[in-house]
Amino acid sequence: MPKTFVLAPDSFKESMTAEQACQAIQRGIQNVYPDAVCISVPMADGGEGTVDALIAAQGGQKIECEVTGPLAWQKIQTYFGLVEEGKTAIIEMAKANGIHLLEPAQRNPLLTTTLGTGEMIKAALDLAISKIIIGLGGSVTNDAGAGMAQALGVKFLDATGCDAALGGGQLDQIKKIDLSGLDARLKQVEILIASDVNNPLCGANGASYVFGPQKGATSEMMKTLDNNLNHFADVVEQQLGIDCREIAGAGAAGGLGFGLMVFTDAKIRSGVELVIEQTKLADKIAQADYVLTGEGKIDFQTKFGKTPFGVAQVAKQFNKPVIAFAGVVGELYDLGFSQIIGINPPEISMEHAIAHASMYLEEAVEQYVRNYNFNELI
Template identity: 85%
Template sequence: MPKTFVLAPDSFKESMTAEQACQAMQRGIQNVYPDAVCISVPIADGGEGTLDALITALYGQKIACEVSGPFASQKIQTYFGLVDGRKTAIIEMAKANGIHLLEPAQRNPLFTSTLGTGEMIKAALDLGVAKIIIGLGGSVTNDGGSGMAQALGVKFLDAQGQAVALGGGQLDQIQSINLSGLDARLAQTEIVIASDVNNPLCGANGASAVFGSQKGATAEMVKILDRNLAHFAYVIESALNISKQNIAGAGAAGGLGFGLMVFAGAKIRSGVELVIEQTKLTEKIAQADYVLTGEGKIDFQTKFGKTPFGVAQVAKRLNKPVIAFAGLVGDGIDELYDLGFSQIIGINPPEISMEHAIAHASMYLEEAVEQYVRNYNFNELIK
């Protein structure tokens, strides 16, 4: 009887989408077992690839739009998704305000903003959706969601009653908030945040300290950004009597999680759990003999809500073996074997450059899967 494999990887950053990773895995398996049944379920954890994974899984459609990029002066062509008979919109904030949209030398979280994300939310509201799912990974912003809120009608004013400029570097100028123009449709719309991080807004584990440097912040800028976010949260608590800064995930996407909870009434969920639920992964794994997952890097952080961990948890409950493939296998993976993983395999040959590995990731994933399937006695995996 043919073996059945569920293929449920995340994207391999900068090299493969989750869908392309599924295709490479399938080729590797069928090079050995041509009659193998492969059920592809591209997965994401709220970060990059979440939108495309859900559009694929739910047979949705892409809606093109033009919005502001990381800098308000940029206009970019992008898209969001509609699923569930056009009643639910899926937005990936990185499609408007993602780190991949700026070269490293251009990144400056004092000035980048989430304005474009707010514009995408407004475009979805214009289509009459009842629910919006927003994936928060991959941002190049650190503005606490203030740009998003401005796009939806909130006014942030300084001591002279003038509008405060966009960006995380200007938040300390805010002295008052005017909600009279806030889009009333938000109150009738279910907003769900899909996030892969649990960081609060401020402090040593907050948005600025943990993620600021990858967005272009110097050590001095990190201090400014953290102080400004704390001021922003203080003004909101004083003016609106809303305190969300310490909720796990408030620091996601440079504090966009915080802004969405405050101004859009959003509820936050584990991104990978939400995607697993939407794609009906549990029902598909129940049919499988083996489960393959993976992403660009697997290490001690994988257990904190990353895609392979979420997949392994489902498979463990169903007593299915899980083989994970990664471009880079880092430190601290030993405990993952107690958390549902049967094997963790690096796909890259030794001593190749990162650039070469990224450029040829699909080939190396296919080869690694083929070699594993060819050489391993799968029966040993079944306990």
């Protein structure tokens, strides 16, 4: 009787989508066992690839839209996903306001905005959905979701009663929050945040100091940004009676986690747990003999909400062997895998590894399957 494999990798950053990784793993298996049953479940953890993974896993569709990019003058073509017969929208904030949309010299979290993310939410509401899942990874913003809220009708007024400017550098100008224009349809929609980080909004472990440097912030800018986030959170607490700045994940995506909780009543969840639920991964693993997962890098951070660890935890419930493949294998603790395999030959450059990742993943899987007695894993 042919063996059944569940293939549940994340994307391999800069080289393969999760779906492409599934295809490479399947080729590697079927090069050895042509009749093997392969159940592909492209995975994500709320970051890059979440929309595509859930569209692929659930037979959803892409909805094209034009929104504001990370800088207020940009217009970009992007998309979000519709699944569950059009009732659930999957939004990846990075598709509108991600770090990959700006060259390094353009990145300035004093100026970048989440306005486009709010415009995607508005476009989803226009389709009469009942649930929105928003992935927060890969942002280039630090505005606590103020831009997102503005797109949904919130007004932020300065001391003169005029609209405050966009961007994390202007949050300290906000003196009054006017919710009278907030899109009323938000009250009829369940909004879930898929986050792969648990940072609070402010302070040494907050959005500005931890993630600011990769978004172009200097040390002086980080101090300004953190002060501005604190000011914004103070105004929210004083005028709206909401204080969620210390909630784990409030600092995700430059504080977009905070803004979504305040202005849309969103609930924050582990990104990989949400994706596991949406893809019904447990049901698929229950019928498998073996589970193969992976992503670009597996190291000690993997256990803090990354996809392979989440997959391994589900497999553990059913006592299924889990083999993980990675481009880079770093320092490890006990992560619950039966085995972790590095796919790259030792002598190649990182550039070459990224360019040929699909081939190396297929070869590593094929070699492993060919040489290993799977019965020993059980």
